[in-house]
Amino acid sequence: MLSFSRKIDKTAFRALEKHLILAYSTSSEPQREEEFRVLNLKHVKGQTVQRRSVRKAEIQPPRTTQMPVDQDWGNVWPGPRSFHPATVPLPIRQGYTPTGVAPGKYANAELMKIPNFLHLTPPVIKRQCEALKKFCTPWPKALDSDEKCERFFPLEVASSDYCHSSPTIRDPLARIVSVKFKLGVLGLEGRAKDKFLRLVGERYDEQTDIVTIVTDRCPLKKQNYDYAMYLITALYHESLNVEPWEELKSEADMEVYIWENNASKTSIEALFGKEAKEIENVEQYSQAVVRYMNEGENQYTVEQYGDAVRKILNLPPVPR
Amino acid sequence: MMNISKVALRSRVSRVKLTSQLAGLATTPDEKIEIPKRVPRGPTDILRALESTVGRDPTAAHYKYHDDPYLIPLSNNGKRVFALSQEAGRKAAHWIRREHADLFQHREADPTIEAFVPPMVFDEKSEVAVTDLQKLIKTAQVSDAVVVYKLLKEKGAEVAPELEQGLLELVCYQNCEDGLSDEFIEEKWFKQSQKGKEKLRKTWKDGDFAEQLFMNLPNKTPEAYCAIIQGMAKYYQVDRAVQLFEEAQQNNIPLNTNTYNSLISAVNIMKESFDLRWSLVAQFLNQMKDAKLKPNLGTLNAILAALSSMGNPVGARKYALMTLSQFRELGIEPSLGSWSLVLNTFYKDRGPVSTILHDIINLVENKEHQIRDLKDVHFFVTAMETCRFYLNDVSLAKRIDRLLHHGENYNLIGDSYKESVYYRHYFALLCANLPIEEFMNDVYYKLIPHIYVPEPALMAEVLNQVDVNGAIEYVPKLWSDLVIFDHAHRENLIEMVLNSMTNNEELLTPELNEKFATVGWDIFSRFDDQDSYKVSRMKVALSGDFLGKILLLLARNKEFEKACCVMEKLDRNQQSIAGVPKVEALDKFVDLCIEEKAPSRAIACIQYCVDCGYGEANAMAVRLHKKLTLDEVFLDKLTKIVGDISLAGAKDSV
Numbered sequence: 014m015l016s017f018s019r020k021i022d023k024t025a026f027r028a029l030e031k032h033l034i035l036a037y038s039t040s041s042e043p044q045r046e047e048e049f050r051v052l053n054l055k056h057v058k059g060q061t062v063q064r065r066s067v068r069k070a071e072i073q074p075p076r077t078t079q080m081p082v083d084q085d086w087g088n089v090w091p092g093p094r095s096f097h098p099a100t101v102p103l104p105i106r107q108g109y110t111p112t113g114v115a116p117g118k119y120a121n122a123e124l125m126k127i128p129n130f131l132h133l134t135p136p137v138i139k140r141q142c143e144a145l146k147k148f149c150t151p152w153p154k155a156l157d158s159d160e161k162c163e164r165f166f167p168l169e170v171a172s173s174d175y176c177h178s179s180p181t182i183r184d185p186l187a188r189i190v191s192v193k194f195k196l197g198v199l200g201l202e203g204r205a206k207d208k209f210l211r212l213v214g215e216r217y218d219e220q221t222d223i224v225t226i227v228t229d230r231c232p233l234k235k236q237n238y239d240y241a242m243y244l245i246t247a248l249y250h251e252s253l254n255v256e257p258w259e260e261l262k263s264e265a266d267m268e269v270y271i272w273e274n275n276a277s278k279t280s281i282e283a284l285f286g287k288e289a290k291e292i293e294n295v296e297q298y299s300q301a302v303v304r305y306m307n308e309g310e311n312q313y314t315v316e317q318y319g320d321a322v323r324k325i326l327n328l329p330p331v332p333r
Numbered sequence: 334m335m336n337i338s339k340v341a342l343r344s345r346v347s348r349v350k351l352t353s354q355l356a357g358l359a360t361t362p363d364e365k366i367e368i369p370k371r372v373p374r375g376p377t378d379i380l381r382a383l384e385s386t387v388g389r390d391p392t393a394a395h396y397k398y399h400d401d402p403y404l405i406p407l408s409n410n411g412k413r414v415f416a417l418s419q420e421a422g423r424k425a426a427h428w429i430r431r432e433h434a435d436l437f438q439h440r441e442a443d444p445t446i447e448a449f450v451p452p453m454v455f456d457e458k459s460e461v462a463v464t465d466l467q468k469l470i471k472t473a474q475v476s477d478a479v480v481v482y483k484l485l486k487e488k489g490a491e492v493a494p495e496l497e498q499g500l501l502e503l504v505c506y507q508n509c510e511d512g513l514s515d516e517f518i519e520e521k522w523f524k525q526s527q528k529g530k531e532k533l534r535k536t537w538k539d540g541d542f543a544e545q546l547f548m549n550l551p552n553k554t555p556e557a558y559c560a561i562i563q564g565m566a567k568y569y570q571v572d573r574a575v576q577l578f579e580e581a582q583q584n585n586i587p588l589n590t591n592t593y594n595s596l597i598s599a600v601n602i603m604k605e606s607f608d609l610r611w612s613l614v615a616q617f618l619n620q621m622k623d624a625k626l627k628p629n630l631g632t633l634n635a636i637l638a639a640l641s642s643m644g645n646p647v648g649a650r651k652y653a654l655m656t657l658s659q660f661r662e663l664g665i666e667p668s669l670g671s672w673s674l675v676l677n678t679f680y681k682d683r684g685p686v687s688t689i690l691h692d693i694i695n696l697v698e699n700k701e702h703q704i705r706d707l708k709d710v711h712f713f714v715t716a717m718e719t720c721r722f723y724l725n726d727v728s729l730a731k732r733i734d735r736l737l738h739h740g741e742n743y744n745l746i747g748d749s750y751k752e753s754v755y756y757r758h759y760f761a762l763l764c765a766n767l768p769i770e771e772f773m774n775d776v777y778y779k780l781i782p783h784i785y786v787p788e789p790a791l792m793a794e795v796l797n798q799v800d801v802n803g804a805i806e807y808v809p810k811l812w813s814d815l816v817i818f819d820h821a822h823r824e825n826l827i828e829m830v831l832n833s834m835t836n837n838e839e840l841l842t843p844e845l846n847e848k849f850a851t852v853g854w855d856i857f858s859r860f861d862d863q864d865s866y867k868v869s870r871m872k873v874a875l876s877g878d879f880l881g882k883i884l885l886l887l888a889r890n891k892e893f894e895k896a897c898c899v900m901e902k903l904d905r906n907q908q909s910i911a912g913v914p915k916v917e918a919l920d921k922f923v924d925l926c927i928e929e930k931a932p933s934r935a936i937a938c939i940q941y942c943v944d945c946g947y948g949e950a951n952a953m954a955v956r957l958h959k960k961l962t963l964d965e966v967f968l969d970k971l972t973k974i975v976g977d978i979s980l981a982g983a984k985d986s987v
Contacts, residue, residue, distance in 0.1 A: 072402050073817060076392040088390040099402050100393075137386070144382040150369035165366050173347045180442030180449065186345075 075099030087137040094132075096124040101131065169193040170241075172234055190237040191227040192245065201252055204259075207268075209252035270306035272299040281325075294324045391779045397519070407817045409753070409786045413523050420519040427516075448516070455480045463492060470499045475507045479542050497546070498556050504543040505564025508536065523749050537570030555581075559592045566595035571602045582620075590626045593617055597635035607645040611652065614639055630668055633660045634706050637674035646684045653678045669697065669745060670708030673715040680719045690719050694732055701740035710747035713737050717758040727766045730759055756785035764794050769802040782817065789820050793829060800833040803840055808833055809848040812855070827856060831882040841889070850890035853883040857899060877903065881914020888921035893929045896922055900934070904941050913945045923953045927960045932967050940974050951975050 080089070080102050089100065098118040106115040108123040118124055156162055171191045175184035196217065201209050210217055217224050226244055228237040264274060272278055278289055278299075285292050289299075301321035305314040323330055394405045398415055406412040430437050434451035442449055455461065461481045469478040482500055485492055513521060547553070547561045558581045565574035578596060581588055597617050604610045614636060621628065636656050640649045653675055657667065667675075672693045679687045694716075704710070713733065720730045737743060737755075746752045763776050777795070781787065787795065792815060799807050812830050815821050834849045841849075860875045875883075880903050887896040900922060903914065919942050926935035935957050942950035954975040957963070963971065 073405070073407060075402050076405075079392045084390070084392075085388060087386065088388045089393065091387040097400060100400055140386045141383055144386050145379065148372050148374055148379065148382070150372060153366050153368055155364055155366050169349060171347060171349045173345050175345050180446055183443045 077102035086131075086134055087140065090131045092132050093128075096127075096129050096131075098124070163195070167194050167198040170238065172238070188232060188234050188237055189227065189229040190234060190241055191225060192241045193223055193225050194245075195222050196224050197222055199249060201249075204255070205252040209248060212248055212251060270303055272303050277302050292325070294321070297321045298325045391783070394783045405783075407782045407786070408819045409788075410819060412786070413749070416519040417523060420517055424517070453477070455484070457484070459484070461485060461488075463490060463496065466492065466496060466500070470496070470503055473503060473507070473512060475504060475509060475511050478503060479509070482546075494554070497550065498554065498560070501543065501546050501550075501557055502560045504541075504546065505560045506567070508564065508568050509538050509541045509543055521748065535569045535571075537565055537568035537573075539570065539573075553586075555586045555588060558586050559589050562588070562592050563595045566592075566599045569599065569602060571599050574599065575603065587624060590621065590629055591631055593621050593626065594629075594631040594635045597632065598638050600639045601642050607643050607648060610639065610643055611648070628660070628663065628665070630665055630671070630705055633657075633665055633667060634671050634674065634708060637671055637678070638708070641674045641677035646678075646681050649678050650687075668705040668709050669702055669712035670706040670710075672697065673708060673712040676715045676719050680723045686723050688724075690716060690724060691729065694729065694736070698732060698736055699739065700736075702742055702745060704745060710745055710751065713746055714751045714755045714758075717755050717762075721758040721762040725762065725766070727763060730762050734759060753785065756780065757788065757791060760785065760787060761791055761794060764791070764798055769798055769804045769807075772798070773804075773807055781814065786818050789823050789826060792818070792820055792826060796826065796829040796833065800829065800836070803837050805833055805837045805840055806845060809852055812852045816855075821859065827879065831856070831879060831886075835882045835885055846886075846890045849886045850892055850895075853886035854892070854895050857883045857895075875910075877910045877912035877914050880910065881918040884914060885918035885921055888918065888925045891925060891928070893925055893931070896925060897934060900938060900941075904937060907941075907944065916942070916947045916949050919947070920949065920953065923957060927957060930961060932957065932961055932963055936967060936970050936974070939971070943974055 076099055096118075098121070101118065103118075105118045105124065107118075107121055107127075108116045110116060116123070156165065169192070171193070172189065173187060175187055177184070196206070196209070199209070213224055216226060226241050228241045228244070231237045231240055267274070273289075281292065281295070281298070282289050289295055298321040301314070301318045305318050308314055320330065322328075393400060397419070398405055398412075404415070406415040430451050431454075434454070437449075437451045453465070455465075455477050461484045463485065466478060466481045466485060469481055478500055482492065513524075543561065543564060547557060550557055558577060562574050562577050562581070565571070565577070574596065578588070578592075597614055600610050600613050600617075604613050618628075618632075618636075621632075633656065637653060640653050640656070643649045657671075657675070660667070675693065676690060679689050702709070713736075716733050717730065720726055720733060737746065746755065760776065760780065763772055767776070792811070796808075796811060799805065799811065808830060812821075815826055815830070820826055830852070834852065857875070857880070880899055884896055884899045884903070887899060903910065919938055923935050923938050926932070926938065935953075939950050939953050939957070942953065954971050958968075958971065
């Protein structure tokens with residue numbers, strides 16, 4: 014009961030308080046109205062406020078001024094970092110201004126943007142190579158020429174490792190493995206080689222005789238490498254394999270025009286009434302026909318063909 | 334070592350491997366190719382090899398600071414503030430990660446980095462398993478481990494005895510407190526300086542979890558006894574430790590060597606006099622012998638620690654040598670910590686000076702030392718202190734310093750406080766004993782300010798040496814260093830700088846004159862600039878003597894305007910400025926006024942001289958009268974000040 018009455022007291026007092034505040038605020042309003050507030054657009058200063066002067070820290074001049082001329086630069090700039098004018102004692106300029114010279118090194122963002130190689134000066138590289146030598150093994154003595162390298166190690170396997178400044182050490186590109194070898198080392202001939210080339214398709218480079226196999230379908234490098242090795246093995250054996258249907262290859266399936274197998278030969282034999290070998294100048298004729306058929310019709314092949322026909326028929330050449 | 338720029342780096346290393354797998358298909362090899370075996374190497378060996386090619390750059394700050402003139406700290410306070418601010422940022426990040434653990438559930442690291450994952454929070458309601466406890470004990474998270482253990486007990490889960498033992502060892506070692514995380518190295522580095530005073534106070538928490546756990550163990554194994562006794566001895570709850578030790582002895586519970594070691598190192602609290610202490614040590618050792626325990630390095634260090642703080646220096650020395658020889662026979666090699674305790678024993682304020690430090694350095698020199706005992710980090714400080722205060726031997730100090738920089742030995746310097754004390758002793762020793770030029774070039778420029786910032790007392794020492802040797806060319810550099818080190822408001826240092834600039838007049842050159850005038854003006858403006866923050870740090874105002882010296886420096890360099898400023902200040906604040914300047918300075922100023930043809934200034938100065946009671950005012954007046962043709966007004970004034978000039982002049986000429 015007592016507590017209840019106290020509660021009532023409290024609420025009553027609060028209400029009274031609120032009422033008082035209200036009354037006060039209404040009473041002061043007319044006074045405020047006299048003071049018309051001006052919208053100060055131009056921001057004219059009323060009272061100048063005494064501002065405390067900004068404390069300036071004591072800073073040293075750039076440390077380039079303390080550097081001796083014979084210092085060891087590798088110690089000053091040991092690793093890759095963006096350019097800093099107070100640390101590099103070189104009067105470098107970078108950038109463009111329409112008038113005058115290029116801006117100096119201080120406050121020059123251009124210099125910070127470009128990658129610098131100040132950590133890889135020749136003496137530093139030399140020193141680091143010396144330090145890393147102990148991890149290297151000597152080159153095998155017997156491998157003294159490129160030919161030997163190619164002969165003993167015909168297979169070239171390339172893969173990449175990536176290093177990021179990020180928490181993960183994984184990179185999807187690291188799984189890719191590419192294997193290169195010369196087609197010649199497989200020792201394939203004729204039909205087998207033809208079949209191999211058909212299977213390999215555009216992975217074969219005719220100019221260098223190199224077959225390149227890139228595998229990236231498996232998630233891991235090791236798996237991709239194994240897969241590449243499997244592919245080479247499968248290709249090799251498949252090329253040597255002769256399927257029964259391969260015997261059924263007809264003229265229409267030929268990838269190139271071969272004169273001996275074609276109607277041109279029979280018709281010329283019929284024309285001269287003897288074996289093709291015995292016909293005079295047949296070599297030139299057959300070559301011209303092959304070229305015409307394989308390379309397509311152009312001015313050169315047509316002229317060649319014309320000359321060959323005139324020659325085989327003993328006609329005078331066309332005066333040019 | 335590497336200061337990798339903020340730009341995300343991505344580098345690609347391509348590996349090309351040639352294999353001879355297809356060799357069988359090609360022509361058969363007629364010769365054998367032998368490929369050498371790969372040189373075995375660890376994951377960081379390459380980095381270490383590259384790191385070994387990088388030396389120290391004396392112009393650069395420690396790599397934890399940003400390499401920028403605005404961000405390189407140059408005073409002791411600055412170093413501390415900068416490093417700890419960085420650490421505070423790191424702590425804020427930790428806090429956010431802990432408070433908003435739900436935001437950090439992504440796993441972008443692969444393999445997962447444990448340190449990036451928000452810490453587990455354990456309270457009364459969390460579901461816990463025994464493996465959690467195992468993990469917490471392994472990572473030494475004391476309070477969490479205690480909570481989890483209590484939860485497990487409440488649930489009635491079975492906790493293996495080994496795990497309980499592990500927990501007991503953890504809480505005994507840490508005294509039921511969480512240690513500072515290993516991640517906050519800066520805090521660790523700067524923290525130790527307050528320690529040391531509370532060293533010999535009982536800090537063991539009586540009746541806390543460690544004791545409860547021990548009491549509640551169903552069967553108290555010898556290991557449990559060892560753990561609790563070691564914990565109590567470590568935190569100086571000696572009575573209980575001894576009580577438990579006796580209990581163990583009565584019940585024939587075998588204790589291990591480390592337990593005996595911890596008791597031996599607490600001997601100084603158990604007993605009072607030298608003989609009683611030593612007999613107690615001997616008693617413990619005999620008990621070890623009876624228990625067929627082999628002593629180890631900890632035993633050696635515990636005995637030496639007990640000896641080093643015993644009162645009787647002669648006896649302590651004798652026993653220390655005996656202990657060392659016996660342990661040598663046992664094949665236990667003393668660590669650096671043992672040697673520092675030996676030094677503490679041998680070099681006391683009283684008693685003859687020993688040369689044992691030479692022998693110790695002969696033993697430990699040119700070796701790379703690993704930390705084997707916590708006291709090892711005291712060695713370099715103690716050795717250098719001994720070298721400075723007892724032996725005063727420069728070549729020995731240099732040998733100690735070489736040892737410190739040999740291999741990885743610098744890791745044994747301890748913390749920032751010990752490092753600073755070490756360099757203080759080294760610096761003071763070299764300063765007092767090396768020729769000033771050698772000292773400045775080989776020591777001062779190389780160590781200061783990035784490795785060590787000298788305290789005011791040491792700067793005073795350097796200034797003193799400079800003054801004594803008349804090497805005043807270093808004064809401007811020293812003054813700028815004083816400003817940078819925040820010592821520029823110290824009266825005694827300012828006095829020394831001013832004295833060495835004014836006293837050695839015969840060594841002056843025009844360039845030096847100019848530099849000195851700049852320094853003098855700098856000092857003056859530092860005090861004169863009333864709005865500047867520096868004033869509040871100035872304990873005193875410049876005295877008349879200081880102002881006189883500044884006036885002299887300016888007058889020597891013929892800087893009339895600035896000299897007038899100083900003179901005006903002197904004249905205007907005659908009442909508030911303590912002391913008067915020397916008359917030479919005023920004399921020089923009058924000469925300067927004559928040169929500049931400013932008679933009114935000269936007359937004011939002469940007036941000031943008279944007010945100060947200098948008899949030389951007359952001579953000055955005469956000089957002024959002779960050199961310059963003064964008009965009536967000035968002559969009148971002058972006559973009023975010094976009386977009849979012609980008379981004085983006559984006197985002077987006679």
